[in-house]
Amino acid sequence: MAQATIGNSEFDRDTTVTRRAPGTGSAAESGAPSAAVTATFDADLSARWSILKALNGGYLLAVLGRALGDTLPHPDPFSITAHYLTASQPGPAVIRTETVRAGRTLSTGQASLVQFDDDGAEVERIRVLATYGHLDALPNDVRTAATPPAMPPYEHCLGADDAPDGEVPLNDSSEIVDRFDMRLDPATAGWAIGQPSGVGDMRAWFGLADGRDPDPLSLLLAVDALPPTAFDLGLSGWVPTVELTAHVRRRPAPGRLRVAITTRNLAGGFLEEDVQVWDSADQLVAQARQLARVKLG
Amino acid sequence: MAQATIGNSEFDRDTTVTRRAPGTGSAAESGAPSAAVTATFDADLSARWSILKALNGGYLLAVLGRALGDTLPHPDPFSITAHYLTASQPGPAVIRTETVRAGRTLSTGQASLVQFDDDGAEVERIRVLATYGHLDALPNDVRTAATPPAMPPYEHCLGADDAPDGEVPLNDSSEIVDRFDMRLDPATAGWAIGQPSGVGDMRAWFGLADGRDPDPLSLLLAVDALPPTAFDLGLSGWVPTVELTAHVRRRPAPGRLRVAITTRNLAGGFLEEDVQVWDSADQLVAQARQLARVKLG
Secondary structure (H helix, E strand, C coil): CCCEEEEEEEEHHCEEEECCCCCCCCCHCCCCCCCCCCCEEEECCCCCHHHHCECCCHHHHHHHHHHHHCCCCCCEEEEEEEEEECCCEEEEEEEEEEEEEECCCEEEEEEEEEEEECCCEEEEEEEEEEECCCCCHHHCCCECCCCCCCCCCCCCCEEEECCCCCCCHCCCCCCHHEEEEEECCCHHHHHHHHCCCCCCEEEEEEEECCCCCCCCCHHHHHCCCCCCCCHCCCCCCCCCCEEEEEECCCCCCCEEEEEEEECCCCECCCCEEEEEEEECCCCCCEEEEEEEEEEEE | CCCECCCCCHHHCCCEEECCCCCCCCCHHCCCCCCCCEEEEEEEEHHEEEEEEEEEEHHHHHHHHHHHHHHCCCCEEEEEEEEECCCCCCCCEEEEEEEEECCCCCCCEEEEEEEEEECCEEEEEEEEEEEEEEEHHCCCEEEEEECCCCCHHHHHEECHHHHCCCCCCCCCCCCHHHHHEEEECCCHHHHHHHHCCCCEEEEEEEECCCCCCCHHHHHHHHHCCCCCCCHHHHCCCECCCEEEEEEEEECCCCCEEEEEEECCCECCCEEEEEEEECCCCCCCEEEEEEEEECCEE
């Protein structure tokens, strides 16, 4: 199979958003607020990006990020925040976007993803607020004290195929496993055999299974692609994201990413996941943090 | 002077928002989107919270956070994100809020702060998206690997009065200096005498000058109250916030806070500031991150 390319890959196909012609599908027709709507998009959320019974939050963020990129005068999400309201379902979805401010260097937009229940009633799934810019227009100065995560080479890390049968959530019916070329640092994979480190870390090599190289949009997927750090804390169960904010700092170089996540503070049934994404050129390309609820299984 | 109390302090007075009766000041009257507006508030932004020529971003976030707390069924900002669009000015402002989703445990809302230019045209200053909950309803479990910042006791830290005349931005005409009881860790105050550490850290004891104890709302002020970490990197000039997200994790105990900020990655003219806020009981009460532009002076 030939390596997929940016623009022609399963990630690109499954995040497709189709802009409606102005005046069609407007909010007035759907019962939603009208004056603020500047564009309406149709999407078809693919079950291929499901983890257990839910659609992956990073996949959904990429769909919304793409609609915002098509709305705003700047292409790249510099800072994007999503609040996950209700569980998205595979199938049709409508995304409404609004240009909040269009500036010279940066523009800010808002997006809302909605689906319709069996009675045709609209249910909002996700609300997003983001500021976009042009990564390629930035000066080339980098002055960082951050260092790439210390982890073994890809060949010495663990893929879904390495897991004992039926032991690993990653290796169950979740279709998303087949979308990813992901290998966990063995130091953060002990939970899969009942030996979590207790530290709250998760590190992995991350790529798309069809070989598509990373771009700013797929970084939005990468920041929410790994197993929950709660597993490394020895917790099991569901850890739904309340809010996730991602900063895309550089355009990633081709090749696999390294994703490192840390959780330092579990309190009151919530925890944060702090994410760094590094590219093959040792550039810190994205930073993200999410607040998640710990729902013990 | 008696110590000010929560609800009766200059912070409380200057963040006052007054809800308009339903049907007055609606969006239809002001030309803004209508269906989504669920409440409208008037505020009077006080120049007393200005830093150089701008109003402090944390003060503004607290004003918006208060309006959202009055709108949503839950009182406390669990996660709040602000995108700063244009520079707010002291004086009248209007805040419009929308309830995006009201759940049992969490509710999500959106807010917009606008002001009016000389021609009466509306200019949006800040757009906010947030999820609120009830801190006091959370279980008491805490499992944290985070540790309070290592810094000298308050008495050995440096206040504005300790700065050489005219050398410190903190000590200039900025009125906000008089609102704070803030003392910097000397290790992160070298920039004030031309000797920045180059690390990108900033640490301080933080309280309100009138002695008001911290609460979830004042934590929104605390996360953006310290001098820019860019100063510790040896940079000078303006570092305007593009986006700031704060997670309030616990209700703070009475007494001074410790605020620790780190910047690890300056790239392409942007940097992140990562903030931890600790209370007098050694609880991690807030985490925040902002993306800021570096505009060199």
